[in-house]
Amino acid sequence: MPDKLIAHNFAQVRDLLQARLERGQLQTVSLDIFDTLLARIDTPEQVQYAVCREVAKSLARPIEQVWQLRQQTEQALRQKALRDWLDPECRFGEWVSAWVEALVGHADLALQRFIITTELELEQLALYIKPDVLAFLHWLAQQGLRVLAISDMYLERAHLLEILRRKGLLSYFEQVHVSSEQCLGKYSGRLFASIRDELNISPSTWVHIGDNPISDRRAACEQGIQGIWLLEKAALRQRETQVLMANMAKRGSTWKGQHFFSVLEQRLRALEPASDDFYYRYGRDVLGAAFSTFMLGLQERLTRKPVDKIFFVARDGYLFQQMYQALPQKLPESYLYLSRKVITAASTADGLTHEQAKVAFYNPKQQGLRSICKIYGVPEDSLRYLAACHGFREMAQPIHDWNDKRLLDFLADANVQALIRPLGIEHRRLLEAYLEQSGFFEHKHIALVDIGWNGTVQKFLKQAFGHRADFPIINAYYFAFVPKLYHDFGAQNYCEGIIHDSRRDNACERIPSEFEEIFEQGARALEATTIAYREQAGVVEPVLKSPTAPDRMAEIACNHMVSSLQQGILAHWRHFQAVQRLTGYQSVEILPYVYGLLERAVVYPTREESRLLSQLVHTEDFGHDHILSIGRDKLSWQDLLKPRQLWHRFKVSAWRYAWLAGFPTNMTNFVLRMAYLRAVKK
Amino acid sequence: MSRAKPSISSVHLQITPWRLFIYAQAFRFSSGHGKCFSPGVKALMIWYAQRFKQVLLNRKLARQWRMYFERH
Numbered sequence: 001m002p003d004k005l006i007a008h009n010f011a012q013v014r015d016l017l018q019a020r021l022e023r024g025q026l027q028t029v030s031l032d033i034f035d036t037l038l039a040r041i042d043t044p045e046q047v048q049y050a051v052c053r054e055v056a057k058s059l060a061r062p063i064e065q066v067w068q069l070r071q072q073t074e075q076a077l078r079q080k081a082l083r084d085w086l087d088p089e090c091r092f093g094e095w096v097s098a099w100v101e102a103l104v105g106h107a108d109l110a111l112q113r114f115i116i117t118t119e120l121e122l123e124q125l126a127l128y129i130k131p132d133v134l135a136f137l138h139w140l141a142q143q144g145l146r147v148l149a150i151s152d153m154y155l156e157r158a159h160l161l162e163i164l165r166r167k168g169l170l171s172y173f174e175q176v177h178v179s180s181e182q183c184l185g186k187y188s189g190r191l192f193a194s195i196r197d198e199l200n201i202s203p204s205t206w207v208h209i210g211d212n213p214i215s216d217r218r219a220a221c222e223q224g225i226q227g228i229w230l231l232e233k234a235a236l237r238q239r240e241t242q243v244l245m246a247n248m249a250k251r252g253s254t255w256k257g258q259h260f261f262s263v264l265e266q267r268l269r270a271l272e273p274a275s276d277d278f279y280y281r282y283g284r285d286v287l288g289a290a291f292s293t294f295m296l297g298l299q300e301r302l303t304r305k306p307v308d309k310i311f312f313v314a315r316d317g318y319l320f321q322q323m324y325q326a327l328p329q330k331l332p333e334s335y336l337y338l339s340r341k342v343i344t345a346a347s348t349a350d351g352l353t354h355e356q357a358k359v360a361f362y363n364p365k366q367q368g369l370r371s372i373c374k375i376y377g378v379p380e381d382s383l384r385y386l387a388a389c390h391g392f393r394e395m396a397q398p399i400h401d402w403n404d405k406r407l408l409d410f411l412a413d414a415n416v417q418a419l420i421r422p423l424g425i426e427h428r429r430l431l432e433a434y435l436e437q438s439g440f441f442e443h444k445h446i447a448l449v450d451i452g453w454n455g456t457v458q459k460f461l462k463q464a465f466g467h468r469a470d471f472p473i474i475n476a477y478y479f480a481f482v483p484k485l486y487h488d489f490g491a492q493n494y495c496e497g498i499i500h501d502s503r504r505d506n507a508c509e510r511i512p513s514e515f516e517e518i519f520e521q522g523a524r525a526l527e528a529t530t531i532a533y534r535e536q537a538g539v540v541e542p543v544l545k546s547p548t549a550p551d552r553m554a555e556i557a558c559n560h561m562v563s564s565l566q567q568g569i570l571a572h573w574r575h576f577q578a579v580q581r582l583t584g585y586q587s588v589e590i591l592p593y594v595y596g597l598l599e600r601a602v603v604y605p606t607r608e609e610s611r612l613l614s615q616l617v618h619t620e621d622f623g624h625d626h627i628l629s630i631g632r633d634k635l636s637w638q639d640l641l642k643p644r645q646l647w648h649r650f651k652v653s654a655w656r657y658a659w660l661a662g663f664p665t666n667m668t669n670f671v672l673r674m675a676y677l678r679a680v681k682k
Numbered sequence: 683m684s685r686a687k688p689s690i691s692s693v694h695l696q697i698t699p700w701r702l703f704i705y706a707q708a709f710r711f712s713s714g715h716g717k718c719f720s721p722g723v724k725a726l727m728i729w730y731a732q733r734f735k736q737v738l739l740n741r742k743l744a745r746q747w748r749m750y751f752e753r754h
Contacts, residue, residue, distance in 0.1 A: 237736070244732050251728075254702055254721045261695040268693040285694050507709055508718030596702045596719035597695070604705070670708055677712035 002226040004217065010136040013209055013228060020207065020226075021143060028201050029140060030148040032186075032210030033160065035239070036230055037137075037149070037169065038127045041266040042582055043242050047126045051119050053584045058114065059103065066103065073098040074154070086183035087190060092116065092155050120159055125578045128270040129167055130235070137172040147172055150195065150208070152179040152186050152215055175199070186215040192223040211235070238266070256585055257593020261289065264572075264579045272571055278612050279564035280571075286601040287522040287565060288572025290499060290512070293594045294479050295323045295573065296580060297498035297587035298449065302331065307475055308443035311336045314542075316451035316479075318525035319566055323573050324449075336438055337542035339530040343460040345377035346431040348424030351417040352376060358402050359456075359485065365628075367396040369410075377427055377532065378420055386416050428464055430533040434540040435461075441470040451523050452478035453516060454485045455495050462490045479519060480512040498587070499594070507677060509591075511598040515655045517618040517630040518602075522569060526559045528552050529619070551619040554627045558616050603657045604669050610661030618654065630654040650676070699726050 007013040020026040031037055040047070049063075052070055056063040077090035077098065096115050100108050140147050151160060157178050164170040177195055184190040196203060203224035210216025213229045220227030241262070249259035268284065275281055298320075302310070310333040312321035321335055347356060352372070360371040369387050373380045373395070380395055387395060390410040399407055410416055435441065448458055458476045465471050473492040481497025489495055500509045512519055528545035535541075545552045601609070618628040639646045650656045650672070660668045699721040706720035721729070 240736050244729075244736070248725065248729055248732075251722070251725045253725065254699070254719050255725060258696070258699065258721070265693050265695040268695070272693070274692060289695065506718060507712075508706075592719045593697075593702075596697055596705060599705045599719065600697055600701070603708075670704070673708040674712045677708060 002221045002224070004221070005226065005228045006217075006231050007209075007228050008231055008233070010132040010230075013230065014136060014139060016228060017140075017143075017207060025205055026145065026207060027205040028146040028148065028199075028207070030150045030195075030206065030208045032208075032212065032216050032230075033149050033151040033164070034127075034153065035211045035235065036209065036216075037130065037133050038163075038167065039130045039235060039238075039270070040126045040242075041128065041270065041579070042126055042263050043239070043246055046242075046246055047122050047582065048119075050122050050582050050584060051115065054118050054122075055103070055111075055115055058111075061103070069102045070099055073102055081183040084183070087179065087185040087188050089152075089179045089183040089185055090154055091180045091183075092119070092159060095154065116159070119155075120162060122582060123155075123163060124166055125582055127163065127167065128267070129169065133169075137169065141172055146174050146199075146201075148195070149173045149176045150186060150191065150210075151177070152191075154180050157181055186210075187212075187219050189219040189223045192220055192225055196223065196225075252589075254593045254596060256583075257590040257596075260579060260583055260585050260590045261593060261597070263583065264575055267575045267579060268572070271575065275568075277564050277568075278608065279561045280568040282609065282613070283522060283565035283568025284572045285568070286597065287519070288569045288576070289594050289597050290519070291319065291323065291479070291523065291569050292573045292576040293587050293590055294498050295320065296576075296590075298324075298477050299327070300587055301475075301477060301496070301498070302447060305475055307331065307445045307447040308472075309333065309439070310447045310449060311438075311440065313338050313448055313450040313457055315339070315525040315527070315529055316520055316523040317449050319523040319569065320449050320451075320479075322566070322570060326570070326573060327577070334438060336440070337434070337530045338457050340456045341375065341377070342427065342431055342530055342532060342542075343457050343464075344375050345532075346424065346428035346464050347460045348376050348378075348420050349428040349464070350421070350424070352411060352420045352424075354408065354411055357407065357411060361399060361402055362485070366398055368392070368394075368399040370396045376420065376424070378423055382419055383416065386410070386413060386419070389413075427532075430535065430540055432465060433535070434533050434542070435465070437540055441465075441468065441472065443472050446472045446474055448474055448476040450476070450478055451520055452480040452497060452500075453482045453513070455481060455483055455489060456485065458493065458495060459486045459489055462493050466490055466493075479523070480516070482513055499591070508595050508599075511595055511602055514657075515602045515630075517628065517654050518613060518616075521558075521562055521616050521618060521630075522565045524562065526562060528555070551617075551627050554617040555619055561616060602655070603673050604666045605655075605658055605661050607661050610658040613655070614658065628654060651679075699729050 005016060007016060017026060017029065034040075048070070049067060052066045053063050055061075056066040059066070074090060074095055077095055078088040081090060082088050093116070096112050097107065100111050100115070104111065137147075149160070149164065153160065155163075155178065157176055160176050160178055161170060164173065164176065170176075177191065179185040179191055182191075182194060184194050186192060192208070195201070196206070207226045207228060208216060208220040209228045209230055211230050211232070213231075217227035217229040245255075245259040245262050248255040272284075275284075308331075310324070310331055312318065312324070312333065312335050314335065314337045317335065321333065324330060324333060344356070344359065356376070357372055360366060360375045363371065369383065369392055370380060372378070373383060384395060387410060390413065391406040392410070440446070450457065455476060455478065458474060462471070462474070474494065476493075476495040478495065478497045480500035481495060482500070482502045483495075484502075500512045502510070502513075528547065530542040531545050532543040533540050534543050547553065547556060605613075614630065616630055618630050639649075650659070653659065656676070657669055657672065660672060663669075703720055703723075703726055706718065709718065710720075
């Protein structure tokens, strides 16, 4: 009987084989496939359950019933093999045939093909080549040995060949043998004996390697073949954790998200190269989870409430469009060059109301009438004289009292309105022409997709063009929807925040609002914001902000960081889709965990996150040239002497928790978080 | 509560259930809405009991502990 050999990695296997090669005792090497060459990101049961989910969906049957029938038909076939004095194995083709009969009561070749294709597709999604395997197989190929793949598996040889081919491993093997072919398994030794007789191999020159101590070592050794047990403890722990995670996921709450992202983490680790780029990693590990869950929620809503076309709104809809285009099945979609600036400018066609004027003052850096002019596209010089007549000495003087008598009189002045109205009419004409050209009015029911927050674009579109008979029914889906400015969006103008909707009044989901800027930066297009439209040769085209504008220059300097963030997000999204198909989780099931993930990133940032994200600058599309620093301000001990002032700075800071990243413990963040949650308006 | 470690090149999508539980307490002690991403005390106990069982079954680690106790 050969020695009891254990190897803990492929390097040790190689050393053992090298020694036999040198002694001239090695001509054939066989390898187990699953968990030896290929590992899984989830348990085999989860993959099989995912197949049942898709079958149940296609037949509109309860998944548990489909699962039970699968188990029953499998057991029946294995029992039959035992009665025929074979090992308890079954062929997948026969199994699927019996399963389909049990499901629909008759043979259905199309359904059989669907099941087999789905099983193979999902296996492909779940499997990955273990580290060091390729190098080991390459070394084996150079030794001029006969290399076989042997597996105890219900899939048939043709299926295994397909799996190995798609993974790029097939060329390393002379032959592939599987227990389901003759209903002979490795564990009984009968598959080894059958291969030995078929290929006329001398057992003393044959080494078999696999992860199962019974099937791959003991049974092989009993046949005179040198079996090597590949005992990789990390892989073993990983499989145990997978089982534990899958069991805990049945408890709901955050556990489904925990399970989902543990599977996704394994897949990303196995299939994506490691990166030293912080921004790529932040996109992949933090923003990717939030945006991918948003996209999943969007898909679910579009399935429930179908629309004729989707419009992704510039600039933050850019990333969502990229993500949507990566989906296998999609609706017609388009990108709209819109901004709050062009929308609000068009809204003054009927004059500037007090409600509209107030919008200019939400910016902490507002400059009174100058802000109004910038937002509504009115030349400042044309209003300077009239402003002076109403008591405004400086156009740039901030207006903190929004009911300032001077402002009310200024807006009530017919001369002011006579100057503003024609400009608004021209802005609206160009915007309407652009929307017509983009097919906005061609569909009865459309979806608008944007990052959020107040729904300004949606509100003003309805306000400006809602009177048209062909104005579509709009379903607007936002990453986060916080309608602080407006409440009434008009009839047939539906809006929802998928990740955060302040109307749901859930404190935990408010986390994107705690650091809006990072989500906007992560999603924005690299090009400039739209500031107007112009007509050229009968075509209306957007006019983008000048590259020499101070805020645009700062944006351009940050573009490489934003680009890295987005590459990371898109990498996350690619694998997210695969894991979602495997687990079948809905967005609502993984959202609690995503909130936790965002809570960690926003409220408890690492020093590295605080330092490097602070290098990003934020601009807004409301006509100003301001740059908002999203970085951390320096906190000194002297600040503690002025607690009221410090608290105010905390409250208006873009990312208040980054201030505390220099502290050695998260306790300070925890205390601030509690204080802020108590203080903030619910 | 120690600060999260700086990210390294590997993928990090996992937050320990314990950490999530602690984060959720900030809501519980302020607004009262803490259940959103709290894994739940009972589930947390089960999780750590299972993990502990795994650690006990991990003979290599048990050997390390035995050596540790023998040395000290």
